[in-house]
Amino acid sequence: MDLIQLNQQSIHSLEPQLGIPKYDRKSIKTGIIHVGVGGFHRSHQAYYMHQLLCDSDNSDWGICGIGLRAGDQKIAQVLKEQDGLYTLITQHPNGKEGYEVIGSIVDFIFAFETPQIAIDKMAHPDTKIVSLTITEGGYNFNPNTGDFDFENPEIQQELKNHNQPKTVFGYLTAALRKRKAKGTPAFTILSCDNIQHNGDVARKMLLSFAQKQDPTLADWIANEVCFPNSMVDRITPVTPKSAIEFLQNKYSIKDAWPIVCEPYIQWVIEDRFSNGRPPLEKLGVQFVPDVTPYEKMKIRLLNAGHSTLGIPGAVHGHATINACMEDKIIARFMREFMDQEVTPILDEVQGINLTEYKNNLEDRFSNPNIKDGVSRICSESSAKLPKFLIPTLLENLETGGSIKYATFILSVWGYYSAKEVDNKANEIEILDARKEELHHAASGFEKDSISFLRISDIFGDLLEKERFVKLYLKMSEALFNDSDIHKQIKLIFEDNYTLDLN
Numbered sequence: 001m002d003l004i005q006l007n008q009q010s011i012h013s014l015e016p017q018l019g020i021p022k023y024d025r026k027s028i029k030t031g032i033i034h035v036g037v038g039g040f041h042r043s044h045q046a047y048y049m050h051q052l053l054c055d056s057d058n059s060d061w062g063i064c065g066i067g068l069r070a071g072d073q074k075i076a077q078v079l080k081e082q083d084g085l086y087t088l089i090t091q092h093p094n095g096k097e098g099y100e101v102i103g104s105i106v107d108f109i110f111a112f113e114t115p116q117i118a119i120d121k122m123a124h125p126d127t128k129i130v131s132l133t134i135t136e137g138g139y140n141f142n143p144n145t146g147d148f149d150f151e152n153p154e155i156q157q158e159l160k161n162h163n164q165p166k167t168v169f170g171y172l173t174a175a176l177r178k179r180k181a182k183g184t185p186a187f188t189i190l191s192c193d194n195i196q197h198n199g200d201v202a203r204k205m206l207l208s209f210a211q212k213q214d215p216t217l218a219d220w221i222a223n224e225v226c227f228p229n230s231m232v233d234r235i236t237p238v239t240p241k242s243a244i245e246f247l248q249n250k251y252s253i254k255d256a257w258p259i260v261c262e263p264y265i266q267w268v269i270e271d272r273f274s275n276g277r278p279p280l281e282k283l284g285v286q287f288v289p290d291v292t293p294y295e296k297m298k299i300r301l302l303n304a305g306h307s308t309l310g311i312p313g314a315v316h317g318h319a320t321i322n323a324c325m326e327d328k329i330i331a332r333f334m335r336e337f338m339d340q341e342v343t344p345i346l347d348e349v350q351g352i353n354l355t356e357y358k359n360n361l362e363d364r365f366s367n368p369n370i371k372d373g374v375s376r377i378c379s380e381s382s383a384k385l386p387k388f389l390i391p392t393l394l395e396n397l398e399t400g401g402s403i404k405y406a407t408f409i410l411s412v413w414g415y416y417s418a419k420e421v422d423n424k425a426n427e428i429e430i431l432d433a434r435k436e437e438l439h440h441a442a443s444g445f446e447k448d449s450i451s452f453l454r455i456s457d458i459f460g461d462l463l464e465k466e467r468f469v470k471l472y473l474k475m476s477e478a479l480f481n482d483s484d485i486h487k488q489i490k491l492i493f494e495d496n497y498t499l500d501l502n
C-alpha cells in the first residue's frame with residue numbers, strides 16, 4: 001500500500017481511527033510563539049492548544065514554533081514537510097493506545113537561518129505570549145550562584161550586536177525593543193521548563209542581560225512583561241523508531257517525527273499575563289496565585305525520583321525507567337528517598353495527598369509501554385541535579401534530616417562519570433554538555449577522593465559540609481571497590497553507613 005505523507009493536504013484521507021484537527025488551520029492566528037519545539041512541547045502545551053482550538057472562539061491561540069539553535073534544523077525540516085502536523089501517540093499502561101494528529105503548530109521559523117523573521121514575528125501585535133522550553137541549561141545561569149553567566153561568548157556577541165541574536169535573551173530583547181518603539185504592548189514570557197520558580201528565573205536572567213545591553217529597555221521589561229511561574233508535567237520519551245514504523249504499517253502514514261507520551265498530563269500556572277491568555281482552565285489547567293508548592297513537589301519528587309532510578313539503573317545495566325521499576329531494590333531505593341528525604345521538606349500542597357501522588361508516580365514510572373530511556377533521564381545531569389536533588393540534600397543538612405539516599409546518588413554519579421561503563425562492561429550512553437569535565441574530575445577519585453566535588457558551580461559549598469563529605473567518601477570508596485549497585489543499596493537500607501558515622 002502507498003504511504004500517505006502527513007501534511008495539510010493529505011489529512012482528510014487519513015484513517016478514521018485517527019483523530020485529526022477539527023478546525024480550519026488557515027484561519028488560526030499565532031498568539032503564542034514557542035521557543036524550543038521538542039518532544040515535551042509537542043506532547044504538552046501544543047496538545048492543550050490543539051484541544052482549545054477546536055472551539056472557534058479560541059482561534060487567536062495557535063502556535064508559531066521558533067528554532068534558535070543549529071540543532072533545530074531537523075525539526076524545522078520535518079514541520080515544514082508536514083505543515084506543522086504530527087501524530088501524538090498516547091501509551092496507556094494496559095496497552096491501550098491513542099492516536100491523534102495535532103494541528104496547533106501552524107507555523108515554524110528556523111531563526112538560526114533567518115533571525116530577523118523571528119524577531120519580527122515575536123514583535124507582531126498578534127503575539128501575546130512567548131513560551132519557552134529551553135531546558136535547565138538554556139537559562140544561562142551559574143547553577144551555584146544563580147547569577148547570569150556573562151562569560152558565555154554568545155552572550156558577549158549579542159550584547160554588542162543587538163540585531164544579531166544567538167540565544168533566547170538576544171531574541172527576546174530584540175523583539176521587546178521593537179514592541180516598545182512601536183507602542184505595541186509587551187508579551188508574557190511563559191517558562192515551561194523544570195526549574196523551580198521558572199518564571200522568576202527567566203525574569204532575573206532576561207533583566208540581567210537587558211540591563212547590560214540597554215538599561216532603559218530593562219526598565220520597560222521590568223514594568224511591562226509578566227513572567228508567570230508554571231509547573232508542567234507529562235512524561236515524553238525520545239521517539240522510538242518503532243513508533244514511526246508502526247504508523248506506516250498500521251495507518252500507512254509517513255510521519256517523520258511522531259511523539260509518544262503517557263496519558264497523564266498536568267499544568268499549573270500563576271495567573272499573571274501581560275497581554276491576555278488562552279482560557280486553558282476549560283481543559284483542567286490550574287491557575288493559581290502561587291505555584292511554588294506544586295513545582296517544588298514535582299521537581300523534587302518526579303524529576304529527582306527519575307534521577308534516583310536512572311543513575312544507579314544505568315550502572316546496573318538497565319536501559320529503561322520501567323526496567324528500573326521492575327528492579328525491586330532500585331525501586332525501593334527511590335521510594336525511600338522520596339519518603340525519607342523529600343517528603344519532610346515539602347510544604348503542604350492544597351488538594352494533593354502526597355502519598356497518593358508518590359504512588360501515582362510509581363505507577364507512571366512503571367508504565368511498560370513508555371520505555372523511557374535511562375540515557376534521556378541521566379542526560380544533562382550536570383544541569384539537572386543542582387536543581388532537582390542538591391537543594392533537597394542541603395535542606396536536610398540544615399535540618400539534620402536523612403541525607404544518605406541523595407548522597408548515594410551523587411557518589412554513583414561520580415562513579416558513572418569516571419567509568420562510563422555499566423557493571424556488564426557495556427559503555428553507558430552519557431549525554432551531557434559537561435561530559436568530559438565530569439569524567440576528568442570524577443576519574444581523579446583514587447588520587448584525590450573529593451576531586452568530583454570540586455566542580456564548584458555544580459556542588460556549591462557541599463564540600464564544606466562535613467556530614468555530607470564523610471558519607472560521600474565512604475559510599476564512593478565502597479563503590480569504587482565494588483560497584484554492585486544492589487549490594488551497595490542494601491548496605492544503605494541496613495543503615496551501615498550512618499551507624500558508622502555517628
Ligand code: CS2
Nearest residue numbers: 232233234235236303306377
Ligand atoms: C525527566 C523529565 O528529563 C528528566 O529529567 O525527569 O523530562 C520528566 O520526564 C518530565 O519533567 C515529566 O513531566
